[in-house]
Amino acid sequence: MTDDHGHHPGPLTDVERRARALEELLIEKGIVSPEFIDSVVEAYAQDIGPMNGARVIARAWNDPAYKQRLLDDGTAAIAELGFGGPEGDHIVAVENTPSVHNVVVCTLCSCYPWPVLGLPPNWYKSPPYRSRMVREPRALLREMGCDVPDDVEIRVWDSSAEVRYLVVPERPAGTERAGEEELAGMVTRDAMIGVARP
Amino acid sequence: MDGVHDLGGMQGFGPVEVETDEPVFHYEWEGRTFGFAMGTLGAGGFNTPMFRHAIERMDPGHYLTSSYFEHWLTAVATLVVEAGMISRTELDASVGAFPLARSPAVDADDVEIGRRAGEPRFAVGDAVRVRDLQFAGHTRCPRYVRNRRGVVVRIEPTAAVPEVEAHRREQLLEPTYGVRFEAAELWSDSTDANAAVHVDLYERYLDPA
Numbered sequence: 001m002t003d004d005h006g007h008h009p010g011p012l013t014d015v016e017r018r019a020r021a022l023e024e025l026l027i028e029k030g031i032v033s034p035e036f037i038d039s040v041v042e043a044y045a046q047d048i049g050p051m052n053g054a055r056v057i058a059r060a061w062n063d064p065a066y067k068q069r070l071l072d073d074g075t076a077a078i079a080e081l082g083f084g085g086p087e088g089d090h091i092v093a094v095e096n097t098p099s100v101h102n103v104v105v106c107t108l109c110s111c112y113p114w115p116v117l118g119l120p121p122n123w124y125k126s127p128p129y130r131s132r133m134v135r136e137p138r139a140l141l142r143e144m145g146c147d148v149p150d151d152v153e154i155r156v157w158d159s160s161a162e163v164r165y166l167v168v169p170e171r172p173a174g175t176e177r178a179g180e181e182e183l184a185g186m187v188t189r190d191a192m193i194g195v196a197r198p
Numbered sequence: 199m200d201g202v203h204d205l206g207g208m209q210g211f212g213p214v215e216v217e218t219d220e221p222v223f224h225y226e227w228e229g230r231t232f233g234f235a236m237g238t239l240g241a242g243g244f245n246t247p248m249f250r251h252a253i254e255r256m257d258p259g260h261y262l263t264s265s266y267f268e269h270w271l272t273a274v275a276t277l278v279v280e281a282g283m284i285s286r287t288e289l290d291a292s293v294g295a296f297p298l299a300r301s302p303a304v305d306a307d308d309v310e311i312g313r314r315a316g317e318p319r320f321a322v323g324d325a326v327r328v329r330d331l332q333f334a335g336h337t338r339c340p341r342y343v344r345n346r347r348g349v350v351v352r353i354e355p356t357a358a359v360p361e362v363e364a365h366r367r368e369q370l371l372e373p374t375y376g377v378r379f380e381a382a383e384l385w386s387d388s389t390d391a392n393a394a395v396h397v398d399l400y401e402r403y404l405d406p407a
Contacts (some may be wrong), residue, residue, distance in 0.1 A: 014293075015227065015264075015265075015268050015271065016225065016227045017292075017293045018271060018275075018293050018296055019227035019230060019231050019271050020227065020230075021289065021292035021293045021296070022231075022234070022271065022274065022275050022284075022289065022296075023230055023231075023234050024292070025284050025288060025289065025292070026234050026237070026238060026278070026284070029283065029284065031237070031238055031241045031242070031278070031283060032233075032234045032237030032238055032241060033237070036233065036236075036237045037230055037233030037234050037237065038233070039233075040229075040232060040233035040236050040237070041223070041229040041230065041232065041233050044222055044229075044232065045222050045223065045229065049222070086236075090354070090355055092352075107204070107205050107206030107207075107340050107342075108203060108204060108205075108206075108250075108338060108340055109203065109250055109253065110266060118222060119222055119232070120266075121216075121217070121220050122215075122217060122220060122224075122265070122266070123214050123215060123216045123217070125265075125266040126211075126214060126215070127205055127208070127211045127262060128211040128212055128213060128214045128215075129214045130205040130206065131205040131206065131207060131208040131209070131211050132211065132214070134206045134207055134342065134384070134395045135206070135207045135209070135342075135384075135385055135388075136388075136390075137381075137390070137393055137395075138390050138393060140214065143213060143214070144214060144216065150392060151392070152392070153392045153393065153394070154390070154392065154393040154394070155393075155394055155396060156393070156394070156395040156396065157395075157396045158206065158340065158395060158396065158397045158398070159398065160338050160339075160340060160397050160398045160399065161338055161354065161357055161374045161398035161399065161400065162354065162355060162357045162374065162398070163354055163355075163374075163376070163398050
């Protein structure tokens with residue numbers, strides 16, 4: 001049988017062979033089912049991603065009472081919009097202001113608020129990001145295209161225990177008339193991590 | 199453990215490389231691995247600290263030269279072999295030598311559970327110093343804050359102590375705190391007077407300062 005997935009124009013790499021071998025053994029022994037794996041892949045590839053967080057931020061920008069609830073108890077406010085699940089039991093929202101810029105990292109592994117941002121991008125999981133963000137945040141942010149003036153305090157959040165952080169970016173100027181849907185379209189994943197400003 | 203995973207503040211890794219419009223999974227095996235990892239952790243009763251520690255026990259060279267999902271693959275394979283759910287022979291039979299993580303450096307029986315904490319010992323605004331703890335097993339106290347002074351900025355939910363949960367599978371709940379460290383306290387060469395790092399720390403990591 002030929003491999004027609006389109007991902008493997010050449011022979012399988014070592015890691016692919018190992019992943020397939022382990023998957024086959026786990027299924028053969030009844031430890032996991034292929035249907036379960038399919039459902040997880042589908043959920044994280046399609047339904048659980050930064051579009052969820054963007055809806056939370058847009059609601060916060062448009063509804064001061066919701067924003068206050070989000071800052072008081074992130075997990076509960078996020079659940080109001082129907083989001084929750086693994087890595088989302090204790091979400092804390094940290095707000096950017098004209099004088100404070102927040103940015104999130106996990107130096108020990110790659111903790112990330114899955115229900116609102118999905119799975120993290122490769123750079124977030126990479127040694128350069130994890131090593132440098134706690135040591136030289138302003139320089140690294142600038143390198144990543146996010147210039148934070150010296151008079152703006154940078155608060156780095158290293159997610160080392162159970163809390164997962166979501167940055168609430170500042171609402172862009174000139175969007176006073178924008179509706180929630182339009183606002184959600186302006187919120188990027190990177191702004192909710194804190195490495196960009198919308 | 200003072201492992202390769204404890205990357206905060208290390209130098210020499212170069213620029214952060216950002217891929218535009220990055221897919222959630224770059225290869226089919228990454229999604230499959232994520233899926234069977236989620237299923238296997240549940241089926242085998244492996245808690246998150248056990249899983250994280252399996253990743254931390256990888257050979258440092260392998261850790262630094264492999265992707266996040268290869269870490270997951272290696273950790274799942276290690277845990278199921280250690281638990282006797284799949285044998286090393288079965289794994290190797292299909293692909294040759296399957297690289298696994300090293301065995302834990304501490305014996306579960308030697309891990310002290312410690313006292314069961316009561317009410318939070320610290321309050322918001324308290325000055326604390328991170329204890330200089332040395333432990334060859336799993337911990338969530340990053341090296342770069344050891345011996346450093348900070349201020350409690352938030353009382354966080356009580357959480358299961360990672361040292362105990364990873365090695366003894368027992369859940370011992372303890373208060374955790376958001377602690378703020380000024381950049382200059384962490385890095386004597388820092389020239390940024392307007393930056394701070396917040397780290398979430400278990401009560402046992404902290405002394406009053």
